[in-house]
Amino acid sequence: MSSREKILxxxxxxxxxxxxxxDVIIPVREEGLIEEYRRVAEGIGAKVYEVGGxxxxxxxxAASFEPSQRIVSPLEDFADMAEGIxxxxxxHSFADVELAIVRAEIGVSENSALWVPEGNVSQRVIPFICQxxxxxxxxxxxxxxxxxxxxxxxxxxxxxxxxxxxxSKTADIEQSLVLGAHGPRSLRVFIVG
Amino acid sequence: xxxxxxxxxxxxxxxxxxxxxTLELLxxxxxxxxxxxxxTCCGQPMANSGFSxxxxxxxxxxxxxxxxxxxxxxxxxxxxxxxxEHLHSKKNPSAAEDLRGRIYELVEFLTDILQxxxxxxxxxxKVGVHQSCHGLRxxxxxxxxxxxxxxxxxxxxxxxxxxxxxxxxxxxxxECCGFGGTFCVAEEAVSSKMGKDRVSDHVQNGAEYIxxxxxxxxxxxxxxxxRQKSGVKVLHIAEILNAGE
Amino acid sequence: MVKEETQHKGLTEHxxxxxxxxxxxxxxxxxxxxxxxxxxxxxxxxxxLPEWELLRETxxxxxxxxxxxxxxxxxxxxxxxxxxxxxVHWAAxxxxxxxxxxxxxxxxxxxxxxxxxSMLTEECHLNEYLKEHGVEVIDTDLGERIVQLAEExxxxxxxxxxxxxxxxxxxxxxxxxxTAAGESDPQVLTEAARQHLxxxxxxxxxxxxxxxxxxxxxxxxxxxxxxxxxxMGSHLAxxxxxxxxxxxxxxxxxxxxxxxxxLARSATGQPITTYSSHFRKPxxxxxxxxxxxxxxxxxxxxxxxxxxxLKCIRCGACMNTCPVYxxxxxxSYHNAIAGxxxxxxxxxxxxxxxxxxxxxxxxxxSCSNVCPVKIDIHDQLYKWRQVLVKEGHVSPVxxxxxxxxxxxFAMPRFFAFAGKAGRVxxxxxxxxxxxxxxxxxxxxxxxxxxxxSFREWYKRERR
Ligand code: SF4
Numbered sequence: 001m002s003s004r005e006k007i008l009x010x011x012x013x014x015x016x017x018x019x020x021x022x023d024v025i026i027p028v029r030e031e032g033l034i035e036e037y038r039r040v041a042e043g044i045g046a047k048v049y050e051v052g053g054x055x056x057x058x059x060x061x062a063a064s065f066e067p068s069q070r071i072v073s074p075l076e077d078f079a080d081m082a083e084g085i086x087x088x089x090x091x092h093s094f095a096d097v098e099l100a101i102v103r104a105e106i107g108v109s110e111n112s113a114l115w116v117p118e119g120n121v122s123q124r125v126i127p128f129i130c131q132x133x134x135x136x137x138x139x140x141x142x143x144x145x146x147x148x149x150x151x152x153x154x155x156x157x158x159x160x161x162x163x164x165x166x167x168s169k170t171a172d173i174e175q176s177l178v179l180g181a182h183g184p185r186s187l188r189v190f191i192v193g
Numbered sequence: 194x195x196x197x198x199x200x201x202x203x204x205x206x207x208x209x210x211x212x213x214x215t216l217e218l219l220x221x222x223x224x225x226x227x228x229x230x231x232x233t234c235c236g237q238p239m240a241n242s243g244f245s246x247x248x249x250x251x252x253x254x255x256x257x258x259x260x261x262x263x264x265x266x267x268x269x270x271x272x273x274x275x276x277x278e279h280l281h282s283k284k285n286p287s288a289a290e291d292l293r294g295r296i297y298e299l300v301e302f303l304t305d306i307l308q309x310x311x312x313x314x315x316x317x318x319k320v321g322v323h324q325s326c327h328g329l330r331x332x333x334x335x336x337x338x339x340x341x342x343x344x345x346x347x348x349x350x351x352x353x354x355x356x357x358x359x360x361x362x363x364x365x366x367x368e369c370c371g372f373g374g375t376f377c378v379a380e381e382a383v384s385s386k387m388g389k390d391r392v393s394d395h396v397q398n399g400a401e402y403i404x405x406x407x408x409x410x411x412x413x414x415x416x417x418x419x420r421q422k423s424g425v426k427v428l429h430i431a432e433i434l435n436a437g438e
Numbered sequence: 439m440v441k442e443e444t445q446h447k448g449l450t451e452h453x454x455x456x457x458x459x460x461x462x463x464x465x466x467x468x469x470x471x472x473x474x475x476x477x478x479x480x481x482x483x484x485x486x487l488p489e490w491e492l493l494r495e496t497x498x499x500x501x502x503x504x505x506x507x508x509x510x511x512x513x514x515x516x517x518x519x520x521x522x523x524x525x526v527h528w529a530a531x532x533x534x535x536x537x538x539x540x541x542x543x544x545x546x547x548x549x550x551x552x553x554x555x556s557m558l559t560e561e562c563h564l565n566e567y568l569k570e571h572g573v574e575v576i577d578t579d580l581g582e583r584i585v586q587l588a589e590e591x592x593x594x595x596x597x598x599x600x601x602x603x604x605x606x607x608x609x610x611x612x613x614x615x616x617t618a619a620g621e622s623d624p625q626v627l628t629e630a631a632r633q634h635l636x637x638x639x640x641x642x643x644x645x646x647x648x649x650x651x652x653x654x655x656x657x658x659x660x661x662x663x664x665x666x667x668x669x670m671g672s673h674l675a676x677x678x679x680x681x682x683x684x685x686x687x688x689x690x691x692x693x694x695x696x697x698x699x700x701l702a703r704s705a706t707g708q709p710i711t712t713y714s715s716h717f718r719k720p721x722x723x724x725x726x727x728x729x730x731x732x733x734x735x736x737x738x739x740x741x742x743x744x745x746x747x748l749k750c751i752r753c754g755a756c757m758n759t760c761p762v763y764x765x766x767x768x769x770s771y772h773n774a775i776a777g778x779x780x781x782x783x784x785x786x787x788x789x790x791x792x793x794x795x796x797x798x799x800x801x802x803x804s805c806s807n808v809c810p811v812k813i814d815i816h817d818q819l820y821k822w823r824q825v826l827v828k829e830g831h832v833s834p835v836x837x838x839x840x841x842x843x844x845x846x847f848a849m850p851r852f853f854a855f856a857g858k859a860g861r862v863x864x865x866x867x868x869x870x871x872x873x874x875x876x877x878x879x880x881x882x883x884x885x886x887x888x889x890x891s892f893r894e895w896y897k898r899e900r901r
Contacts, residue, residue, distance in 0.1 A: 003530040007732045010732070010736035011512070011736055014740030015507070019505075087722070125674055128673065128713075129670065150695045158716070164712065164713060168666040170628055173604050173607055173624035174624060175472055178624050180629075181580060181667070182632060183665065204892065212895075213892065242827075243832060326801070326803055339807035340807055341487070368761055369800050369802035371761065383460065389881070416883045420881060
């Protein structure tokens with residue numbers, strides 16, 4: 001018998017009687033989402049900007065990054081300040097990216113997480129390999145909790161997707177928080193609209 | 194209402210004054226109390242060490258001694274919890290099962306059954322309350338700090354009736370004292386350290402007395418206090434609730 | 439004098455190892471405070487959600503459902519994963535898991551790899567196995583890398599090097615990564631590790647990750663990290679292997695909403711980990727493997743009293759709250775998974791070797807209260823004690839003492855008499871022994887016997 005068969009047979013022999021899946025409704029608050037989002041995001045080391053449009057984002061970023069630094073973005077809107085991201089090429093070629101600018105589909109106010117599916121980054125490694133990350137999110141796409149986020153995601157068939165909350169960090173050395181473990185050292189969130 | 198008083202073995206032998214205070218307090222509140230003399234032990238020392246199969250005779254004796262009372266009351270949360278969860282009788286299974294529902298730790302008996310709304314007692318001292326784990330998480334004498342739920346504390350509710358008392362607050366309000374039955378010798382190092390840490394929380398916050406609903410924890414902390422030659426004393430909650438001038 | 443006893447116990451048992459840990463009291467204080475700080479952060483995060491207990495209850499019920507229908511879910515997961523273009527392997531035990539990993543490495547002629555945090559691979563001793571077979575593994579989680587350099591196992595499932603002081607880490611980095619001697623600033627040390635590991639990420643062709651949750655409905659799996667190391671490894675590698683215990687399955691994608699809300703808050707008090715990465719299909723040109731591992735889990739599933747331990751989502755909250763863990767350190771549990779949850783999982787794998795662990799607890803119950811999936815941990819510790827005694831894994835001396843105690847308590851006359859005649863009976867209780875070899879006496883005074891017992895007083899006063 002293969003291990004597969006062995007394991008399945010053992011599970012069948014040993015599992016308890018069927019227990020039903022729970023059916024619950026978790027209460028949610030809908031007010032103050034943007035304030036909550038900002039408070040939580042800043043609490044975990046992100047910078048949050050509420051902006052009217054793309055132009056404002058560009059202005060803010062231009063103030064912090066030099067044109068000589070490598071900036072990438074899959075967004076057409078940023079073609080004037082960032083190079084595009086080609087899907088098929090070797091991901092290692094992004095090792096020297098200073099700033100990546102991408103768009104999130106959903107934001108979650110309870111934990112400041114931003115849902116970034118593969119299609120929004122062209123290359124999965126982009127939001128991790130860059131030294132700094134900027135993410136745009138439309139104001140009306142911010143929901144209270146992960147539960148609403150998953151209902152928006154629904155059955156979408158992505159190959160990869162990630163919730164990102166704050167910059168990469170570690171507290172492995174005596175519980176002291178250090179930003180910039182392996183991924184981006186900073187995260188800028190632009191709430192647009 | 195007739196109450197059978199259960200005085201756990203180590204209370205009988207080492208802390209008779211807690212048994213006496215329990216008896217007197219209940220009598221003061223108009224309860225008829227008897228102490229059935231054939232009682233010995235709840236069986237917990239064996240069971241918690243993994244020897245629950247040896248507690249059969251102990252259980253029979255307990256059932257026999259207490260079956261005739263309306264309630265059983267004991268000044269020890271952990272013995273009560275053990276009995277509520279594990280008392281069985283082969284000779285008289287229904288009596289044991291029935292009895293399990295009528296066994297109370299003193300504090301919960303006062304708040305839940307007698308539902309007392311006042312008490313005449315005076316104890317003008319600074320007191321720290323030790324929340325014994327079995328009383329806390331087993332009998333729910335107080336709200337547990339881990340849970341997201343409204344707070345309450347039955348021992349503190351009662352102590353607040355006492356004139357002159359000042360309850361101190363602790364840095365860790367419901368951490369274990371490290372007694373744990375045979376744990377206290379089998380894991381000597383950790384047990385002692387837990388005891389020392391618990392005691393120092395009370396001492397640092399100004400307690401003159403440490404009280405609680407479980408003498409086993411108090412005994413552990415007393416052992417540490419005495420070794421440290423501390424002036425801080427332990428008292429079972431019954432002794433404070435029964436205290437006069 | 440007391441030390442002798444400890445020596446007899448040997449250094450294979452929790453009590454003996456904990457005794458050594460406690461020789462440096464300042465360090466115990468530091469360890470305890472550090473972990474209590476994590477527990478406090480957990481409390482704050484939990485208390486900020488009024489629906490917290492409802493989330494716990496729901497997550498618990500979902501896990502009960504999973505265990506009761508695990509075979510169906512596993513097959514559904516496999517089917518979906520295959521559709522997604524992922525290769526699925528089944529490993530009956532640790533050995534088979536390690537062999538599968540090795541065979542994938544061989545197929546690609548790879549002998550250097552990176553690995554992100556996976557307690558399963560610790561349980562399987564994968565690193566040792568691969569080392570023997572000439573494969574270099576670099577652990578990329580900072581804490582894991584630190585213990586790897588120190589040639590130690592992790593002491594905590596979420597905070598692998600929580601037992602190490604920054605000065606010790608500074609020394610390790612000085613030796614291995616060339617940081618300045620005496621440098622112990624976490625910021626500087628982390629930066630050094632970042633540079634060192636970035637080079638590893640960029641040069642290794644195979645990455646292994648753990649799995650936090652695997653969704654039966656979609657065949658995707660979720661990996662949670664703060665550092666981004668799982669993603670850096672897997673998105674740069676040609677081959678991604680994800681190892682998971684079969685109990686990691688959850689039914690639907692939307693169930694993640696419950697588990698991800700609970701996991702990080704319980705673990706460290708963060709509202710969510712920095713990255714919650716959902717892997718469904720290999721990236722173009724990449725190979726992705728999932729290894730489903732049993733290694734005793736189906737046996738535990740068959741133990742009615744203990745099967746709920748399989749609900750565990752490895753948040754570590756039970757360790758942070760455990761007053762014994764905080765004061766004995768993870769290594770005293772001599773098992774890949776320490777603390778309360780380790781103590782109920784380990785005896786399933788080897789009752790004899792881990793018979794001491796269920797006794798390394800006061801049964802205070804705090805673990806069960808913080809557990810986000812409501813595992814009845816302390817009740818299981820109690821139940822394991824009964825099983826271990828029945829199976830003969832407890833010393834005969836203790837067993838004799840217990841029988842004598844049971845006998846005495848069953849004899850009311852003898853009990854009363856014994857009490858009067860110098861309280862002989864009490865010698866079976868741990869805190870009353872007449873000589874100073876008794877461990878109780880090392881740091882605690884014995885209770886003083888009063889003039890008369892309660893029953894003597896009662897006879898005199900009320901009869
Ligand atoms: S047993 Fe519960 S608290 Fe402990 S690690 Fe597992 S999920 Fe977390």
